[in-house]
Amino acid sequence: MTALTDQLSAGLNSPICLTWEWTYACDLQCVHCLSSSGRRDPRELSTEEMKAIVDQLAEMQVFYVNIGGGEPMLRPDFFELVEYCVEKGVGVKFSTNGGRITAENARRLAAMDYVDIQLSLDGVDELTNDAVRGEGTYARVREAMDHLRDAGFGTFKLSVVMTRENIPQIDSYAQLANEYGAELRLTRFRPSGRGVDTWHDLHPTSAQQVELYNWLLAHPEVLTGDSFFHLSALGEPLPGLNLCGAGRVVCLIDPVGDVYACPFVLHDHFRAGSVRDEGGFAAVWRSSELFTSLREPTNPGACGSCGSYDACGGGCMAAKFFTGLPLDAPDPECVFGHGEEALAELERNGGAQRPVATSDHSKPRGVGRKRIPLTVVQ
Amino acid sequence: MTTYVFDSSRKWRLHDRVALRPEPFGALAYHYGNRRLTFLRSHDLVSVVESLPAHNSARAAFDAVGLDPKRWPSFEHALTSLAAGDFLVEADSE
Numbered sequence A: 001m002t003a004l005t006d007q008l009s010a011g012l013n014s015p016i017c018l019t020w021e022w023t024y025a026c027d028l029q030c031v032h033c034l035s036s037s038g039r040r041d042p043r044e045l046s047t048e049e050m051k052a053i054v055d056q057l058a059e060m061q062v063f064y065v066n067i068g069g070g071e072p073m074l075r076p077d078f079f080e081l082v083e084y085c086v087e088k089g090v091g092v093k094f095s096t097n098g099g100r101i102t103a104e105n106a107r108r109l110a111a112m113d114y115v116d117i118q119l120s121l122d123g124v125d126e127l128t129n130d131a132v133r134g135e136g137t138y139a140r141v142r143e144a145m146d147h148l149r150d151a152g153f154g155t156f157k158l159s160v161v162m163t164r165e166n167i168p169q170i171d172s173y174a175q176l177a178n179e180y181g182a183e184l185r186l187t188r189f190r191p192s193g194r195g196v197d198t199w200h201d202l203h204p205t206s207a208q209q210v211e212l213y214n215w216l217l218a219h220p221e222v223l224t225g226d227s228f229f230h231l232s233a234l235g236e237p238l239p240g241l242n243l244c245g246a247g248r249v250v251c252l253i254d255p256v257g258d259v260y261a262c263p264f265v266l267h268d269h270f271r272a273g274s275v276r277d278e279g280g281f282a283a284v285w286r287s288s289e290l291f292t293s294l295r296e297p298t299n300p301g302a303c304g305s306c307g308s309y310d311a312c313g314g315g316c317m318a319a320k321f322f323t324g325l326p327l328d329a330p331d332p333e334c335v336f337g338h339g340e341e342a343l344a345e346l347e348r349n350g351g352a353q354r355p356v357a358t359s360d361h362s363k364p365r366g367v368g369r370k371r372i373p374l375t376v377v378q
Numbered sequence B: 001m002t003t004y005v006f007d008s009s010r011k012w013r014l015h016d017r018v019a020l021r022p023e024p025f026g027a028l029a030y031h032y033g034n035r036r037l038t039f040l041r042s043h044d045l046v047s048v049v050e051s052l053p054a055h056n057s058a059r060a061a062f063d064a065v066g067l068d069p070k071r072w073p074s075f076e077h078a079l080t081s082l083a084a085g086d087f088l089v090e091a092d093s094e
Helices: A005-007 A047-059 A076-086 A103-112 A128-134 A138-148 A165-179 A195-202 A208-216 A229-234 A280-287 A289-294 A317-322 A337-348 B042-053 B056-066 B069-083
Strands: A015-020 A064-068 A092-094 A115-120 A158-160 A183-190 A252-253 A258-260 A272-273 B012-014 B019-024 B027-030 B037-041 B089-090
Touching: A047 A076, A076 A092, A092 A158, A103 A138, A115 A138, A128 A138, A158 A165, A165 A208, A208 A229, A252 A280, A258 A280, A272 A280, A272 A289, A280 A289, B012 B042, B019 B042, B027 B042, B037 B042, B037 B069, B042 B056, B042 B069, B042 B089, B056 B069, B069 B089
Parallel strands: A015 A064, A015 A252, A064 A092, A092 A115, A115 A158, A158 A183
Antiparallel strands: A252 A258, A258 A272, B012 B089, B019 B027, B027 B037
């Protein structure tokens, strides 16, 4: 830990990286969806409630928000809300599956200031992408990319969740981003949401993790949202803060206004409060019991005797929680294999007790699910 | 990246599109133009940055906030990186 990460660990007046999910509605049913999105929740925040949050964020000097979902562009007031954020000085970065990036919408977005777009593409070819995101989604996102380029949007981000299947394509991704003048953003696949069921088969192998680490070191311009800090235990730290920011520099507001410690822990256990509570978001951020406890020094637990604890901090809380590991256990993808040992130990003792989802908006099976059966090459 | 030389004998100020947010460690600076985020990691540095436009040189600002001259080089270093990121501009330019 550096002096700066020590200071950040103790918490900030306002978050640096605030993710705000605008709806649980989604026309896709990606197998790794961290929020188990699909159906809109009838309790979702109204336009007026959303604007009141923007007012408070502006007051707290939250400089930008990361908008996600679900598919945020499915909200009928999407453009109204984006415009409202920008007007208040709250920059918008939003993640989209690209389905609503028509030629017309691309031109509308290109005309706006302080708006960044992250397009999700989970395979550099149709076969790899559509296995995760659903049939036809590769062609659709390529169309969205064309629309943004044709509209002169400028630099958008191509966002990839790294899996066993697409890590071998990493150089092709860089090339594709380059062709569009886009930035590449690679993030870690956590076993959250529907990812609980697919993580085991899709998360990178340990050899792939090493390959990814070396690739990221050689490409510091590639964005990662600091999500691979567990790999810093391999040696030289990766660019970024290299700490678990949950409740410290990061948090999530979900579509019904619940505030969670990070985007990957949509579970009652990590729910700090609601923007609908008295004092709104600021009160939850500044004084909720959960966030206060997350800002206390962490106990290295099982990792205490490992010389690399300072580098990885024990890894990702969400990854541990959803694989049934205690929060002071090693990360399930610990680069030294300590996480795999801990999981094997749980299996020997009658199987891991994995938490039951408390927020699932998946569509009923058979509805809107056009998945290609996964072919996992071992 | 080219090496950026910060001239502490000149008058400086925050770029118009930069906002400072007070934090327990000092302040967070955000540049709405290039969308960079940076940390001002001491309260003294925040005081210096805030007082820059009121003085004809950065050094006069160091003096005005009562900064020990021994610490001036490290503050010049910090201001150099802020200027390199376009967070600071010379007061008579934009």
